[in-house]
Amino acid sequence: MKSLSTPLGYLGIEAFLxxxxxxxxxxxxxxxxxxxxxxxxxxxxxxxxxxxxxxxxVTQRRGRFELQQSPFTAKDFKGLxxxxxxxxxxxxxxxxxxxxxxxKQFNFIPHARLDDLxxxxxxxxxxxxxxxDSYDVFLLQGMGHRRWQISTQADRTLIEDAPLRILKDxxxxxxxxxxxxxxxxxPPHCAHNGIAEDDCMTYSIGFRTPAYQELAEQFxxxxxxxxxxxxxYADPDLKTQKHPSExxxxxxxxxxxxIEQVRWDADDIANFLxxxxxxxxxxxxxxxxxxxxxxxxxxxxxxxxxxxxxxxSQMLCHVNTIFMNGEATHAVDQDYELLRELADNRALPAxxxxxxxxxxxxxxxxxxxxxxxx
Ligand code: SIN
Ligand code: CO
Numbered sequence: 001m002k003s004l005s006t007p008l009g010y011l012g013i014e015a016f017l018x019x020x021x022x023x024x025x026x027x028x029x030x031x032x033x034x035x036x037x038x039x040x041x042x043x044x045x046x047x048x049x050x051x052x053x054x055x056x057x058v059t060q061r062r063g064r065f066e067l068q069q070s071p072f073t074a075k076d077f078k079g080l081x082x083x084x085x086x087x088x089x090x091x092x093x094x095x096x097x098x099x100x101x102x103x104k105q106f107n108f109i110p111h112a113r114l115d116d117l118x119x120x121x122x123x124x125x126x127x128x129x130x131x132x133d134s135y136d137v138f139l140l141q142g143m144g145h146r147r148w149q150i151s152t153q154a155d156r157t158l159i160e161d162a163p164l165r166i167l168k169d170x171x172x173x174x175x176x177x178x179x180x181x182x183x184x185x186x187p188p189h190c191a192h193n194g195i196a197e198d199d200c201m202t203y204s205i206g207f208r209t210p211a212y213q214e215l216a217e218q219f220x221x222x223x224x225x226x227x228x229x230x231x232x233y234a235d236p237d238l239k240t241q242k243h244p245s246e247x248x249x250x251x252x253x254x255x256x257x258x259i260e261q262v263r264w265d266a267d268d269i270a271n272f273l274x275x276x277x278x279x280x281x282x283x284x285x286x287x288x289x290x291x292x293x294x295x296x297x298x299x300x301x302x303x304x305x306x307x308x309x310x311x312x313s314q315m316l317c318h319v320n321t322i323f324m325n326g327e328a329t330h331a332v333d334q335d336y337e338l339l340r341e342l343a344d345n346r347a348l349p350a351x352x353x354x355x356x357x358x359x360x361x362x363x364x365x366x367x368x369x370x371x372x373x374x
Pocket of ligand 1: 204
């Protein structure tokens with residue numbers, strides 16, 4: 001069914017997922033017709049200078065790219081006017097309620113795939129050079145205009161020793177100039193180059209595609225605290241051997257059998273994935289309430305007003321398990337349904353009837369700074 005309330009234009013969600021998602025680029029003119037942006041370049045630069053922001057400043061001088069990483073101070077942005085430059089701030093949705101609202105328009109993609117909203121500002125000529133990402137990304141144009149050049153080329157060779165990942169040989173196949181409200185979807189590994197045509201701000205809604213290597217390594221980390229391997233090495237029948245430095249076959253066999261005791265099942269995979277994908281990035285800190293409400297007052301508040309997730313919280317769920325910022329909690333029946341609604345919508349309306357277990361859990365999360373009363 002076609003829906004006019006998505007940023008996919010006339011296309012509709014099903015057709016987009018079938019024909020474009022993870023397959024090929026799509027330009028959507030007027031995706032969000034009235035969108036002109038959520039913050040000014042000055043506000044973005046100020047955000048880049050805050051303590052917990054993850055930001056990059058890329059300057060181009062005589063065709064060479066230079067990269068500086070946050071933390072920044074206002075001084076870093078002085079005297080840039082002569083260069084072609086751009087500032088890019090990750091996780092703007094962790095700071096700006098309107099950015100979190102914007103992400104809700106992309107709820108047709110599961111939250112487990114969402115990375116964050118990155119916002120960039122560049123004066124005319126600024127950009128990060130031709131590159132590819134291992135993300136699905138919706139590049140939504142805010143203020144100004146950006147020329148996007150793309151290529152489906154298979155050659156991903158990068159310029160060596162460059163501070164950024166820049167393609168050595170970028171062969172433009174298509175290009176467009178995007179105006180406010182236009183959006184370009186790119187699947188992972190589609191080469192692209194965005195050049196500001198004037199004072200330009202781009203909103204990148206990124207969806208991560210974790211490499212299996214990363215998932216497997218992290219699964220082993222998860223497993224190390226959960227495995228139970230019985231027994232210890234024993235060799236009561238030890239025989240002499242010609243070369244004492246050689247590891248004998250008996251020892252290898254015995255250890256192989258021991259390691260075979262390491263087991264996991266589908267629940268472990270789900271539990272790992274929920275914890276891993278909801279784990280906050282290392283630079284994220286939650287603000288616990290300065291003067292927390294007591295349990296009774298909190299309970300009254302949520303019964304009257306409901307609750308809202310903190311902008312920094314990541315909440316996922318799977319069959320009676322809720323994953324809140326990397327921690328798994330079991331919940332059943334109505335509690336699970338309410339918590340899933342909280343995860344879906346990042347908020348719950350006034351909770352007229354609510355179990356004491358649920359209130360206790362929400363209160364713990366409130367004390368941790370994971371959620372608040374609206
Ligand atoms: C930008 O906003 O300038 C860069 C976005 C990207 O190429 O991924
Ligand atoms: Co990119």
